[in-house]
Amino acid sequence: MLSRFNKVMILSAFAVAFAGCASNPPNVVSIPNSSDPAVEVARTEELVNEARAKQMDVLSPDNFKDAERALSKAKDYQADKKSSEKILQQVSYSRAWLKEGESKSDIARKSLGEIVDARSGALRANAPTMYPKEWKKLENKLENTTKDIEGGSLTAADKKGADIVAAYRQIERDSVAKQYLGKARMTIEEAEKDKASEKAPKSLAMAQGKYNQTMKLIAQDPRNTAAIARTSEDATRESDHLAEVMNKVNAGNSEALVLQNERQQRMISSLRKETKSQERELTQAEKQLEVAKQQEAELMRQQALTQTADKLRGELRPNEAEVFTQDGKVMVRLKGLNFASGKTTLTPQNKSLLKKVETALNDVPTSKIEVQGHTDSTGKADLNQKISEQRAKSVQQALIASGASSQNVNAIGMGDEHPISNNGTAAGRAQNRRIDLVIEPKIQE
Known part of the structure; x- marks a missing residue:
């Protein structure tokens, strides 16, 4: 040496x-x-x-x-x-x-x-x-x-x-063989003692083949444990299968019948997996379709909002109304419609503006119109609430009288809780005594 x-x-x-x-x-x-x-x-x-x-x-x-x-x-x-x-x-x-x-x-x-x-x-x-x-x-x-x-x-x-x-x-x-193939070797030896070469020769040959493959790998390099572990799992699995086949053969079946039944079971299992896979794909497709429908509905809703707002802006002058979208609805703030402090009745000028608003609304499909009445902060809150409700109803009645459907127009008083200007000035209070129309456009199919 x-x-x-x-x-x-x-x-x-x-x-x-x-x-x-x-x-x-x-x-x-x-x-x-x-x-x-x-x-x-x-x-x-x-x-x-x-x-x-x-x-x-x-x-x-x-x-x-x-x-x-x-x-x-x-x-x-x-x-x-x-x-x-x-x-x-x-x-x-x-x-x-x-x-x-x-x-x-x-x-x-x-x-x-x-x-x-x-x-x-x-x-x-x-x-x-x-x-x-x-x-x-x-x-x-x-x-x-x-x-x-x-x-x-x-x-x-x-x-x-x-x-x-x-x-x-x-x-x-x-030692490596005993560690990784001990169970497989014991199972194969027991099957051989039980005359597996006569009762289940195909299953025995498969188990021996996987076992010998791992033994060859161990002989080449016993320190290649990753590859040995993989092949030994196959050997153990085949030896366990041999034991199962032997049990069924000893119960009165032939190996050919046992293996044929296993092939049929594998085929059924494969078909079931394929069916489940197709069901999962179908479910996924349905979910994607639902998402697409929701996206399309949202797009149509946004288009309806934009079209309604653009149409109303085209027919109402800026000093008459401010039109904008908010929270999925079209807001029409009637800047040209004003109430005197504490008053709820409509002036001829107000009625003229509402007639023009109704004409503009006839040109856009709407599913619902909510008339919101607002006051300034002068006076008590409960009185302001009542005044705002009466103002909203006055506008509601005027719109209905002009041809709007009573089922589509609702009135609600908002009191003095939503000012848009400074209540500390006369001009600001005048702006807060206002009417807002909240419109839900009708989406065209």
Whole structure:
């Protein structure tokens, strides 16, 4: 596994590493007695866990075990309330062993690089849980090899390395297969024991095909979990289908009849889905049609408003009436129609204007006209309300007398609550004593 040059370099490194080894670790760095033992013990435990994550427990097992023993002794001293000096000494020993183990692990990685990668993959596949006995045997074999390397011998790595790599690769594949295909394999095996090859050969072949497809994918790359997950779902689904078919066959049906019935059910289901889809499309189309109708109605209403307002503006002079649209209705503010303060009767001039208004209204289709009477703020509110109602009725009667339909013309008093000018001036009060016609145009079909 290594070139001759690399072997010489690694062995030289081991020779240096082993020089002067004793029962205590080399290169111990003392920790000041002023340090907090609890903090140092906790930090050392973190270092041990980090070393394990880097696989020091298998790359340099003896050093790692020595580090764990020293840490354990420090904890025991701590529990027995020994002196800080004794606790910190064991902590320093543990860290020194970790340092030594780190150096040996680097050397081991150079000779066992492929093994480390293979073992990492097996760990990610959860091999220790999936195959605990096989994993333990493989770990023991690796530990013996790394111990030989720790001892300065690379012969074991050369002889056993390829086999160990192959074993880790295989247990990784087996673990991935067990994780993703365990249920499918068990279902297929049970069906085979129940003579599925005779009772349901087509269903068995489909399940085996999906299973073998996933196994082939795992063999090619067990770390491509996204693709393996997708194909294993198909394999599990087909194996479940095999079990269903076997149950129906064992109940007295033939596989051909079971599969034919399934095809018919799928066809019915497909037709139902298609029908529901068409129903949804129809409902959506009806909603769109309704929206279109509403939009068209709104457009026609706006056109009727605009046309009515334009027609009335063309027949009434600006000093006679102000015409505008508001809240979906046409407002005709009769500027030329005025009442004296407190009065409700119409003057001949007012009647003449109303006659002209009625003539203009005859030229536009209307569905409803509301006559709104308004007063200024002079006097009490209840009296103003009555005056506004009487003014509105006076105009209503005049319009009806001129030919307007009594069913289409309503009168309402608004009192003094809606001024359009300043009630503090005579001119403003005169403007507030007014009549507004609120017209709802009739929309032509």
